[in-house]
Amino acid sequence: DTEMTQSPDSLAVSLGERATINCKSSQNVLSSANKKNYLAWFQQKPGQPPKLLFYWASTRESGVPDRFSGSGSGTDFTLTISSLQAEDVAVYYCQQYFTTPPTFGQGTRLQIK
Amino acid sequence: EVQLVESGGGSVKPGGSLRLSCAASGFTFTNAWMNWVRQAPGKGLEWIGRIKSESDGVTTDYAAPVKGRFTISRDVSKNTLFLQMNSLKTEDTAVYYCTTGASRMLLELLYWGQGTLVTVSS
Numbered sequence: 001d002t003e004m005t006q007s008p009d010s011l012a013v014s015l016g017e018r019a020t021i022n023c024k025s026s027q028n029v030l031s032s033a034n035k036k037n038y039l040a041w042f043q044q045k046p047g048q049p050p051k052l053l054f055y056w057a058s059t060r061e062s063g064v065p066d067r068f069s070g071s072g073s074g075t076d077f078t079l080t081i082s083s084l085q086a087e088d089v090a091v092y093y094c095q096q097y098f099t100t101p102p103t104f105g106q107g108t109r110l111q112i113k
Numbered sequence: 114e115v116q117l118v119e120s121g122g123g124s125v126k127p128g129g130s131l132r133l134s135c136a137a138s139g140f141t142f143t144n145a146w147m148n149w150v151r152q153a154p155g156k157g158l159e160w161i162g163r164i165k166s167e168s169d170g171v172t173t174d175y176a177a178p179v180k181g182r183f184t185i186s187r188d189v190s191k192n193t194l195f196l197q198m199n200s201l202k203t204e205d206t207a208v209y210y211c212t213t214g215a216s217r218m219l220l221e222l223l224y225w226g227q228g229t230l231v232t233v234s235s
């Protein structure tokens with residue numbers, strides 16, 4: 001199975017500041033056929049199901065604020081929030097869907113400093 | 114509007130069985146790959162299996178921890194996904210989510226239900 005490792009496990013950032021979450025896969029998730037990275041990012045708030053933020057590593061899902069961005073390729077990926085808002089407090093997960101079984105990172109808890 | 118509504122959760126003793134359902138609406142169910150993802154209390158997300166669309170042969174894939182104990186099926190006449198869970202273990206205690214890309218996406222998990230809690234305890 002492809003192992004997904006996120007860093008850090010938790011993060012405290014001041015309102016208006018940048019938050020960066022990293023995700024590393026144990027195997028390449030870039031398809032040579034279509035040049036797409038099979039990597040998604042999710043946001044999960046307490047008591048709610050996860051919400052898809054990005055797919056193909058950097059394609060923002062409709063309705064996701066543009067302060068969120070996804071980047072990276074191959075085995076190393078980053079989720080960045082350019083200016084943290086109070087409503088961004090959540091746990092964030094990366095997920096690869098290049099190989100079966102799809103696998104998630106352990107999650108990064110983002111809080112306000 | 115896509116809706117996924119899980120039901121069937123509850124408390125069961127180790128070794129017991131439970132059948133979860135996920136009622137789907139707002140998209141063409143026959144075309145969608147449907148997944149189950151679970152989340153143990155206070156823990157992360159774990160994909161446990163999926164069933165592919167009619168056109169992709171309705172084949173199933175499972176994660177190792179549940180393979181041979183859990184079975185995913187679908188009833189296209191009722192737009193309903195099922196998860197039959199047998200030989201339940203305490204470590205199967207979790208919220209179980211039904212999730213899909215619906216008609217928009219094949220592999221991506223765009224739409225999620227609210228989840229149903231399964232508790233396995235003696």
